[in-house]
Amino acid sequence: MCTSAITSLRQNSGTKITALVVDDDTTIRVIHQRLLKNLGIENQVAKNGQEAVDIHSSGKYFDLIIMDMDMPILNGIEATKKLRAMGIHSMIAGVSSRSMEEEVQEFMEAGLDDYQEKPLTTAKLITILHKFSSA
Secondary structure, three states: OHHHHHHHHHHHHOOOOEEEEEOOOHHHHHHHHHHHHHOOOEEEEEOOHHHHHHHHHOOOOOOEEEEEOOOOOOOHHHHHHHHHHOOOOOEEEEEEOOOOHHHHHHHHHOOOOEEEEOOOOHHHHHHHHHHHHHO
16 A cells, blocks of 8 residues: 555656655654655655755755644744745645644645644555655
8 A cells, every 4th residue: 555655656756755854853853754764765854944945945855845833943834835935846744743723724725735643653654645646
């Protein structure tokens, strides 16, 4: 199931899938990195939204961005808006421990392709990858 989503993505892009994990919490970054790595997805981290914007400004591109909502310097909502304004077409999946409908809606309206509650699990990541492969 998951393998087919990843295989489909690789066939479409012709290369390995890359992801950027954007989160200020070290533990969450490590968990999300390991989940991605276990699925064969190369990944890099950013500690806040501004780092994510700067990484993309330097010319890097990622197939998938896992974006936390609450971070210092530049939060996930503002970072997502900036990335979209820069023309970044990567799939952006927002993650947060918040579940209030208004907050989730604001995050989605910033330009997310998907939203999941923290922490990500393999099942949640597979859900994101299936949306990615059918997009």
